[in-house]
Amino acid sequence: MAEETLRRKREAEITINTAWCKGCVICVELCPEQVLVMERGKAKVAHLDKCTVCGLCELRCPDFAIVVVDKNKSPKTGE
Amino acid sequence: MAEETLRRKREAEITINTAWCKGCVICVELCPEQVLVMERGKAKVAHLDKCTVCGLCELRCPDFAIVVVDKNKSPKTGE
Amino acid sequence: MSFRYEIRLSGEGGQGLVLAGKILAEAAAVYDDLNATQSQSYGPEARGGASRSEVIISDDEIDYPKAVSIDLLLALTQESCDRYYKDLKKGGILLVDSDAVNRLPEGEFRVISAPIIGLARERVGRALVANIVALGFIAGISGIVSEKSLRSAIEARVPKGTEELNLTAFATGLAEARLLMKN
Amino acid sequence: MSFRYEIRLSGEGGQGLVLAGKILAEAAAVYDDLNATQSQSYGPEARGGASRSEVIISDDEIDYPKAVSIDLLLALTQESCDRYYKDLKKGGILLVDSDAVNRLPEGEFRVISAPIIGLARERVGRALVANIVALGFIAGISGIVSEKSLRSAIEARVPKGTEELNLTAFATGLAEARLLMKN
Amino acid sequence: MFNYESYLRLDKFPLIWCSGCGDGIVLKSMIRAIDKLGLSKDDVCMVSGIGCSSRLTGYVDFNTLHTTHGRALTFATGIKMAKPRLHVIVVTGDGDATAIGGNHYIHAARRNIDITVILFNNFIYGMTGGQVSPCTPKGKRASTAPYGNFENAFNISGLAQAAGASFVARATVYNAVQLEKLIQRAIERKGFSLVEVLSPCPTAYGRRNREGTPVDMILQQKETTVSVAAAEKMSAEELEGKIITGVLTDVERPECREEYQKLIDSFRKEG
Amino acid sequence: MFNYESYLRLDKFPLIWCSGCGDGIVLKSMIRAIDKLGLSKDDVCMVSGIGCSSRLTGYVDFNTLHTTHGRALTFATGIKMAKPRLHVIVVTGDGDATAIGGNHYIHAARRNIDITVILFNNFIYGMTGGQVSPCTPKGKRASTAPYGNFENAFNISGLAQAAGASFVARATVYNAVQLEKLIQRAIERKGFSLVEVLSPCPTAYGRRNREGTPVDMILQQKETTVSVAAAEKMSAEELEGKIITGVLTDVERPECREEYQKLIDSFRKEG
Amino acid sequence: MAEEKKIKVLTGNEACAEGALAAGMRFYAGYPITPSSEVAEVLAEELPRLGGVFIQMEDEIASMGAIIGASLAGTKAMTATSGPGFSLMQENIGFAAMAEVPCVVVNVMRGGPSTGLPTLPAQADVMQARWGTHGDHAIIVLAPFSVAETFDLTVRAFNLSEQYRTPVILLLDEIIGHVNERVTIVDPGSLEIFNRIVPSDPPDQYKPYRHTESGVPPMIAYGEGYRFHVTGLAHDETGFPTNSAAEIGRMLERHHRKVEQARDHIVQVDPFMMEDAEIGIVAYGSTARSARHAVRLARETGKRVGLLRLKTLWPFADEEIRSYIGQVKSWIVPEMNLGQMAHEVEWALAGSAPVTRLNKVNGDPISPPEIYQIIPG
Amino acid sequence: MAEEKKIKVLTGNEACAEGALAAGMRFYAGYPITPSSEVAEVLAEELPRLGGVFIQMEDEIASMGAIIGASLAGTKAMTATSGPGFSLMQENIGFAAMAEVPCVVVNVMRGGPSTGLPTLPAQADVMQARWGTHGDHAIIVLAPFSVAETFDLTVRAFNLSEQYRTPVILLLDEIIGHVNERVTIVDPGSLEIFNRIVPSDPPDQYKPYRHTESGVPPMIAYGEGYRFHVTGLAHDETGFPTNSAAEIGRMLERHHRKVEQARDHIVQVDPFMMEDAEIGIVAYGSTARSARHAVRLARETGKRVGLLRLKTLWPFADEEIRSYIGQVKSWIVPEMNLGQMAHEVEWALAGSAPVTRLNKVNGDPISPPEIYQIIPG
Numbered sequence A, B: 001m002a003e004e005t006l007r008r009k010r011e012a013e014i015t016i017n018t019a020w021c022k023g024c025v026i027c028v029e030l031c032p033e034q035v036l037v038m039e040r041g042k043a044k045v046a047h048l049d050k051c052t053v054c055g056l057c058e059l060r061c062p063d064f065a066i067v068v069v070d071k072n073k074s075p076k077t078g079e
Numbered sequence C, D: 001m002s003f004r005y006e007i008r009l010s011g012e013g014g015q016g017l018v019l020a021g022k023i024l025a026e027a028a029a030v031y032d033d034l035n036a037t038q039s040q041s042y043g044p045e046a047r048g049g050a051s052r053s054e055v056i057i058s059d060d061e062i063d064y065p066k067a068v069s070i071d072l073l074l075a076l077t078q079e080s081c082d083r084y085y086k087d088l089k090k091g092g093i094l095l096v097d098s099d100a101v102n103r104l105p106e107g108e109f110r111v112i113s114a115p116i117i118g119l120a121r122e123r124v125g126r127a128l129v130a131n132i133v134a135l136g137f138i139a140g141i142s143g144i145v146s147e148k149s150l151r152s153a154i155e156a157r158v159p160k161g162t163e164e165l166n167l168t169a170f171a172t173g174l175a176e177a178r179l180l181m182k183n
Numbered sequence E, F: 001m002f003n004y005e006s007y008l009r010l011d012k013f014p015l016i017w018c019s020g021c022g023d024g025i026v027l028k029s030m031i032r033a034i035d036k037l038g039l040s041k042d043d044v045c046m047v048s049g050i051g052c053s054s055r056l057t058g059y060v061d062f063n064t065l066h067t068t069h070g071r072a073l074t075f076a077t078g079i080k081m082a083k084p085r086l087h088v089i090v091v092t093g094d095g096d097a098t099a100i101g102g103n104h105y106i107h108a109a110r111r112n113i114d115i116t117v118i119l120f121n122n123f124i125y126g127m128t129g130g131q132v133s134p135c136t137p138k139g140k141r142a143s144t145a146p147y148g149n150f151e152n153a154f155n156i157s158g159l160a161q162a163a164g165a166s167f168v169a170r171a172t173v174y175n176a177v178q179l180e181k182l183i184q185r186a187i188e189r190k191g192f193s194l195v196e197v198l199s200p201c202p203t204a205y206g207r208r209n210r211e212g213t214p215v216d217m218i219l220q221q222k223e224t225t226v227s228v229a230a231a232e233k234m235s236a237e238e239l240e241g242k243i244i245t246g247v248l249t250d251v252e253r254p255e256c257r258e259e260y261q262k263l264i265d266s267f268r269k270e271g
Numbered sequence G, H: 001m002a003e004e005k006k007i008k009v010l011t012g013n014e015a016c017a018e019g020a021l022a023a024g025m026r027f028y029a030g031y032p033i034t035p036s037s038e039v040a041e042v043l044a045e046e047l048p049r050l051g052g053v054f055i056q057m058e059d060e061i062a063s064m065g066a067i068i069g070a071s072l073a074g075t076k077a078m079t080a081t082s083g084p085g086f087s088l089m090q091e092n093i094g095f096a097a098m099a100e101v102p103c104v105v106v107n108v109m110r111g112g113p114s115t116g117l118p119t120l121p122a123q124a125d126v127m128q129a130r131w132g133t134h135g136d137h138a139i140i141v142l143a144p145f146s147v148a149e150t151f152d153l154t155v156r157a158f159n160l161s162e163q164y165r166t167p168v169i170l171l172l173d174e175i176i177g178h179v180n181e182r183v184t185i186v187d188p189g190s191l192e193i194f195n196r197i198v199p200s201d202p203p204d205q206y207k208p209y210r211h212t213e214s215g216v217p218p219m220i221a222y223g224e225g226y227r228f229h230v231t232g233l234a235h236d237e238t239g240f241p242t243n244s245a246a247e248i249g250r251m252l253e254r255h256h257r258k259v260e261q262a263r264d265h266i267v268q269v270d271p272f273m274m275e276d277a278e279i280g281i282v283a284y285g286s287t288a289r290s291a292r293h294a295v296r297l298a299r300e301t302g303k304r305v306g307l308l309r310l311k312t313l314w315p316f317a318d319e320e321i322r323s324y325i326g327q328v329k330s331w332i333v334p335e336m337n338l339g340q341m342a343h344e345v346e347w348a349l350a351g352s353a354p355v356t357r358l359n360k361v362n363g364d365p366i367s368p369p370e371i372y373q374i375i376p377g
């Protein structure tokens, strides 16, 4: 089953709450795909297409400022 | 040398400070040779001749109330 | 006029004088419907040689719970006798253990000397109950608390299983005291 | 009559406004032989966004060390400008960073707007020294402390090795201010 | 990926912590763990001391208590003993738990009381601006150790083990998934459970010790730690300077409140 | 056999301790050990907390300090740091050292400061009349544990080891000769050294737990203890309920005051 | 229990424990110390029988923390100690005041300062009970003078604590703690028991520090469906930290007001032969017994002297004392300290009558004759 | 150092550290707490250079213990803290008082109670400084109002501590602790420094608690050939515990006397425009600065108002205040608490003049206009 799941198309939706983002750059530098960049001291999505929805950015954002959703996955069945 | 020392005649002098003795019976019961007895709540020497000057009574008297001296040993050369 | 009767039980630690004081107070307060206080002095923290237990009995409110002018002093050791006899009031009673106290003090008080500890050891079989034997003496000498109340208080306060022993001790003291008082 | 000059340096944490305030106070107190106090407000315990540093300069004893009617307010952020401009006294000076502060408040005070942070970044090469550029401005605008004293105080207080950089920053601010004042 | 919101007091946001502070990453892991366990928010009581990390209790929608410095475990002990049905979780810093609070720490572990401690170890006193802590490694700088710390540091987890804790684990914010799982196991384990989390403090510790950016500090955790499993295969020399992560202790021991309940029950039966 | 008198304040005798209390036996061992080491009385500073055992400092002719309950090690730390040439020996009870004083205990061990602690473990609060202590074995009775202690007890020595002590040993009054030797080694060892002595308290512990006379209690020590050497040859089952005596730890670690001296000296050199 | 005798002989410490149980206390955390330990010893025996919790903590700081925790969890909680332990509890007592957590702290006073005189009586922690913790705060302090009153005031301490959401200090002295005396134990059902007022708001509207008119906000326990925050930081009505001077001022003012505006309810004095007294004695605790005795003696010789006995030490009975201005010409304040309450009496009288101090700190109680001797006239 | 500039700009906390070093302090033990931590931070840097000891302890209790130990070992010792830590130090402060160990405790006051307002100023630990530990005891408390004076009073704190063998409390408030201000650093050699009097007796005749006329017994350090005993128990002249009421009374009486009979030396006030004042303001610490400003403002409008500034808080300046009876018609006492010193002023005046209180506990300093407004006339 793992195989199928991985092969299912992933489409990311990334939300950045700039009011909470403190610009620590963690998400930007630790994103394996260089999806994110900094702009005016806040994180910003630059290459959404490259996102694999791995969730690492969200996992490590200390400020709850970045949320990643797999649009092709129903919210109820999160892993 | 140990042999000689042991064979040297031991002659005990046992002093009991009754003002300090609290009558705990420790010296009496733990003397290997039953040298001591209790009298009116204080330790007392009963059989001085049996004393081997082993020093156990003094070692374990919590109240510094019993002192054993080997009269045949000069005080300066304690072991 | 109301009365205030002051008793001091003195001796050394381990003689059960605090318990005896409590029994006396309880006999008076719970069973005789008098007011009573019992207090004791402690040595440095938990331990210490000398022991002192004071009971005040009154038919009125007891303000100051410490003895100031003693009606009856029990002394089970020479040391306690020497230390406290001066606090006896004129005409008070000094009750001493005749074996433990050899040097009797002099003063304007009555001395009663009896082998309290000896009686406990020999007649009751355990020196430990000398405190209760002493209560028998006190009851017999002073009459300040009733025999019945003291019996009830003893039964209530002594360790379970030792009631008989203690009541015997009490009876022994009481009987001896009555004998003495007759003379 | 003695004078009392109140300066508030405001912006956000990390802009070095506390250090700037200390330098200003030291310039006045140690080198210009005036009295000066510097104080700041803290957020909850160690951290917090907004930063405020106050300097009072006087030729007399300074009683109250907090600003009550401000002569010169430096605001390096919009938030600090909005929050503090009301404390400016009539005829006081509001010095703002022209990039950071877009909405200028109105009131009976003079507004001087200059790209302080920009100057630090572009002319001096490090945005970090905006605080010292601001000191240059303050010296140029107010004249309350002498140029020489400020230079000495800067040299004494900034981290070893950064003296040159900071003196350049100061000179930059001072020159700009003089230019502005001429107009 | 995961919806944190229902566990948060959103009106208190943004968090008080500095940019790049690791504490927020721990907070998220805690919430995920609690969610996985399916605990009712009403049944969770979170207690903290004083420090940056201890500010956490203000942000989570549980029964929360922000106590005095070092004393969280004493309040928590009162709560657990009085109302054992509550899941009591203590949030504390290295200073809070092991400096001023060291005694309560070893006693709670000794009693093996059913409390879970999440100890945010940033090797420094963050809240008060970077003073040396009993966990600051020897030689490292702090505002009160300007020439480098001359004292030996505690092995926090080792102390809890020696004192009698049931469950002891160590984790990093770098490996936030492991962290979450360890917290989950810690809460599940009856008895005193500890998760020591290495949480970078870029402001008070990193800057002074030239540890680089928050990212540098997080990545450094990857290098300096080894898992229990890996460590077992390594020599003492190889382990020099390494920090072991994972479950260090997991044993069953009599739990304090349960033992007390037996005493209460003994009278119930009698009566 | 040995002349204790010159070390004693004879005018304070007889000792305050109860008849048969083990503390006097420890005191004698301490004096013999100090005598063996040939320390000058002027250079010995003995510091105690509050408790029966802590009354010891009143009887010995050294520089003596009887502090507050649980805090002896903090005063001792001040003395040692300020005047390192003094031999600082702390006398403390199980309650004093590990209940109220537990934090100072682990911190002094962590710092590995050159202080020798003689810990009189009688499993009870003697001075205040027999309340339960963190060292009272589970199930044993105390005035505040009338139905038997429901809490787990500390392993005192283990705690000191985990916290970082250089030298840790356990002894009994039964074997007063070993006790003396261990105290001697503890004082000799640079760094934090601990000798935990099992010292019978017939009054507050023995009576309540039907342990018999003082002699019974002393002899019982013979039965319940095994030496480190013997223990190594025993199985876990055989060791169940046994207490190990002898040297448990003896290592060299950086000592607090010496490390600080290096810092001072670094400026001396510069200047 | 109903068939048990109603009259008992108890010590003050025992009566304190009994009173606490009668008041509904079901959580005790403490650390032993002479002369208070019997409070703990009785409770160690009784609480498990009643399903309550007895725990001996590692020290007094922990004990104080534990009772605050237990109280927040909804249980009436208490600790008992003596001077050294009371000093250590101060920080957390301040927390209880700030976070408005009901609890009772018993201090059986012994001689100080420091380890002092562990087995001897004193009354020297009166000012500490008021001012021992940092920061300005309101506090209620009661001091019984007999064993019977110890029972009553322990119940009252819990009632006041619950009613005003504040720690209450009960100051015994060693004499009261250790004297055995007659107590008539009333039927538990007949006792007036006050339990904290619970909120009527639903959880989402609950404010744990609401500015009510009485100054006392309703209080709910942890784990009852209300999820709120408690902190020792300055906070607003919601319980969350604030730096707003207005909010802080309002909160601290309320803390003060809730006690001050109830002072007539809280403050209790017991006048004895004060009706026609021209000389007044102010005393409390065991010293008040000596004072009463001295009054009786002096009355016998015709002196118009009376005793105004303080049952509440804080808030201070200034109004009650001032009510005698004009009638009482001079006052005497005997106490086992160096004049702590005498200072307050002087303050209250503001020079309107002279105050004679009788102080003793050597471990000896003040005896009736000592007081009697200094009664003028 | 001689070539260094004599004028410096320092914060109060820095000046406190400098003053301590100038006084000869060579041992600091502390535990960090806002707003006092800079005292420690400066000393962590300076002490090792001077061969002195800086140690951060595990908590405030340990810090207090360590400085007492160090002082007994012969080193002038200090700690610094703020409210919560000050509460924790109380037990050991009592030990220092009882055992007569010189040491200086700095409390940089922040808002309370409890964790309160960690970064905001307050003056609410004034009564705690006097009464925080259990048992009656004498204590000296100083409160500077400027950075320069912080230096001076820190030196003085050590001098008084050494001279009277007693702990001395230095109360700063957050404003004084954190304000940067001009200090003229005098040549260390020109400072008057008092070192504890050492005994002239040989070791075998030394009594560490001798009843001298001044009340202060000579003191020798541990390890100097005198082997004596120190305890927190009540003790006699030899330092050993006693239960003799006479000995105890004598000792406690001496403790009190040594401070009371020196009160004229210890108590310092700074009158400002008091010569002809009809309205007097009593203030201390940073509030005294606002008060002085208010006095200047009011004098400009012709009001006869002056400021009696307290540099010594305890012993209380009652006589100094009373010396204005007749001249000053009314008093104002502004303070960042709920009236702690005002109460004392009222007591001192005993009704001879009215006292107006101006209190603030919300973290805001009391400003000059606030005081000015309530100056009558």
Ligand SMILES: Cc1ncc(C[n+]2csc(CCOP(=O)(O)OP(=O)(O)O)c2C)c(N)n1
Pocket: E050, E051, E052, E053, E054, E068, E069, E092, E093, E094, E095, E096, E097, E120, E122, E124, E125, E126, E127, E128, E133, H031, H032, H033, H034, H060, H084, H085, H088, H115
């Ligand atoms: C009794 C007391 N002492 C000191 C403080 C000051 N203080 C607040 S937090 C803290 C240390 C915090 O360090 P840590 O526990 O490691 O938490 P962090 O801020 O690093 O997360 C200190 C010393 C206090 N609040 N109370």
Ligand SMILES: Cc1ncc(C[n+]2csc(CCOP(=O)(O)OP(=O)(O)O)c2C)c(N)n1
Pocket: F050, F051, F052, F053, F054, F068, F069, F092, F093, F094, F095, F096, F097, F120, F122, F124, F125, F126, F127, F128, F133, G031, G032, G033, G034, G060, G084, G085, G088, G115
């Ligand atoms: C702060 C404080 N709390 C409590 C006490 C009371 N107290 C004195 S000694 C002691 C316990 C002593 O037990 P331990 O340390 O084991 O010594 P032991 O008497 O058994 O030798 C206690 C609780 C105190 N003196 N100070």
Ligand code: SF4
Pocket: A012, A014, A030, A031, A032, A033, A034, A035, A036, A050, A051, A052, A053, A054, A055, A056, A057, A058, A068
């Ligand atoms: S989910 Fe993964 S790939 Fe996508 S932005 Fe975040 S870290 Fe990068």
Ligand code: SF4
Pocket: A016, A020, A021, A022, A023, A024, A025, A026, A027, A028, A042, A043, A060, A061, A062, A063, A064, A065, A066, E020
């Ligand atoms: S990790 Fe979070 S706070 Fe940091 S830059 Fe990214 S979104 Fe902003």
Ligand code: SF4
Pocket: B012, B014, B030, B031, B032, B033, B034, B035, B036, B050, B051, B052, B053, B054, B055, B056, B057, B058, B068
């Ligand atoms: S020395 Fe030995 S043999 Fe002699 S009395 Fe003592 S114990 Fe007995």
Ligand code: SF4
Pocket: B016, B020, B021, B022, B023, B024, B025, B026, B027, B028, B042, B043, B060, B061, B062, B063, B064, B065, B066, F020
């Ligand atoms: S051991 Fe000592 S105290 Fe005990 S009975 Fe013998 S002589 Fe007396």
Ligand code: SF4
Pocket: D047, E016, E017, E018, E020, E021, E022, E023, E052, E053, E122, E126, E127, E200, E201, E202, E203, E204, E205
């Ligand atoms: S100081 Fe350190 S621990 Fe505190 S919030 Fe900032 S980064 Fe985090």
Ligand code: SF4
Pocket: C046, C047, F016, F017, F018, F020, F021, F022, F023, F052, F053, F122, F126, F127, F200, F201, F202, F203, F204, F205
């Ligand atoms: S109570 Fe126990 S420890 Fe204390 S002196 Fe007596 S026997 Fe020794």
Ligand SMILES: [Mg+2]
Pocket: E051, E093, E094, E095, E120, E121, E122, E123, E124, E125, E126, E133
């Ligand atoms: Mg930390």
Ligand SMILES: [Mg+2]
Pocket: F051, F093, F094, F095, F120, F121, F122, F123, F124, F125, F126, F133
């Ligand atoms: Mg013990």
